[in-house]
Amino acid sequence: xxxxxxxxxLVEDDEVDIMNVQRAFKKNNITNPLFIARxxxxxxxxxxxxxxxMPQIIILDINMPxxxxxxFLKELRNDANLKHISVFVMTTxxxxxxxxxxxxxxxxxxxxxxxxxEKFITSVATLNSYWQLCxxxxxx
Amino acid sequence: xxxxxxAFYQEQLKRVTNEFEDFVYIVSHDLKAPIRAINNxxxxxxxxxxxxxxxxVKDNLRLLRDRTERMEKMMNAILQLSxxxxxxxxxxxxxxxxxLDEIKAANTAEHVSIHIHQDAHNQLFNTYFKKFKxxxxxxxxxxxxxxxxxxxxxxxxxxxxxxxxxxILVSDNGSGISxxxxxxxxxxxxxxxxxxxHNTVGAGLAISKKIIDFIGGSITLESSENSGxxxxxxxxxxxx
Numbered sequence: 484x485x486x487x488x489x490x491x492x493l494v495e496d497d498e499v500d501i502m503n504v505q506r507a508f509k510k511n512n513i514t515n516p517l518f519i520a521r522x523x524x525x526x527x528x529x530x531x532x533x534x535x536x537m538p539q540i541i542i543l544d545i546n547m548p549x550x551x552x553x554x555f556l557k558e559l560r561n562d563a564n565l566k567h568i569s570v571f572v573m574t575t576x577x578x579x580x581x582x583x584x585x586x587x588x589x590x591x592x593x594x595x596x597x598x599x600x601e602k603f604i605t606s607v608a609t610l611n612s613y614w615q616l617c618x619x620x621x622x623x
Numbered sequence: 624x625x626x627x628x629x630a631f632y633q634e635q636l637k638r639v640t641n642e643f644e645d646f647v648y649i650v651s652h653d654l655k656a657p658i659r660a661i662n663n664x665x666x667x668x669x670x671x672x673x674x675x676x677x678x679x680v681k682d683n684l685r686l687l688r689d690r691t692e693r694m695e696k697m698m699n700a701i702l703q704l705s706x707x708x709x710x711x712x713x714x715x716x717x718x719x720x721x722x723l724d725e726i727k728a729a730n731t732a733e734h735v736s737i738h739i740h741q742d743a744h745n746q747l748f749n750t751y752f753k754k755f756k757x758x759x760x761x762x763x764x765x766x767x768x769x770x771x772x773x774x775x776x777x778x779x780x781x782x783x784x785x786x787x788x789x790x791i792l793v794s795d796n797g798s799g800i801s802x803x804x805x806x807x808x809x810x811x812x813x814x815x816x817x818x819x820x821h822n823t824v825g826a827g828l829a830i831s832k833k834i835i836d837f838i839g840g841s842i843t844l845e846s847s848e849n850s851g852x853x854x855x856x857x858x859x860x861x862x863x
Binding site for chain 2: 497
């Protein structure tokens, strides 16, 4: 089987949370290239101007400055070149309204940031095996 | 004129209450992020130091994590407290006795026995059934935590003396509450003994009291040291 190389874009403003994802990737031998944007606006610019290779997966925080996760999702789904990207929301917000808004914008999953690092690693490992099983859309 | 002024103040009160609850929600929610970061960083420090960490450093790291976990529990309790007026608001006809049986069935601790007496078998009551369950669960939890006996005995009596008000008596054979502490047990984060000794943050009774105030019932208690505790709840529940 050919190992699929999926690019991942992490949209997250908290430095420790970024380290969290990076360490979880390393611990699980997830070698997918990981790109980082610090808020929705920055992510959108990076994607629209081709500053990063087209990611198949976006891991998205909700509470961020400038453009929050839900606003970013709306822009993403309105952009013909970007709307196919799978988005996993990874947030501390347990609000029903955030979950409903996010799923209405066609997200692949909604993960609550747990306090425990172990639980977080399990979430990332699950995401990775999911993408090993699934056939991603071909991107141009 | 009089009623206009009253309506104005009622409106003010409602607005301030909503603002307060929003504030509590946002603050406790946003404070969780730095707590989580501290927890993560302490795990990483330990990992990065490798195998040669002195025991006392390990102990301190363990204590650090233990305290961040406690703080998260406290944040969750504040959140739960702020949500009493807006969550679990469904009212439907339910058999309160059946809810008690479910709580009893969910108790898997072998040293804990729950006895249920009721004179309202198979009777349906219109009430906030989810809130009812929360309160009884918290009282049972409380009875188990504050008990120094080898065998924990909890008795729950459901009685329906008059229309629209059920009475629930929850008593235990626990260590009881001293006279000085009686008026503090419903305070948020009050614990009778050190939080290190019992794995609790002391929020269950405060949340229960807030629920009971919200639905217009009452909760009183009788206790003295070493003689167990009895909680009497008057719970609005109508049969029509």
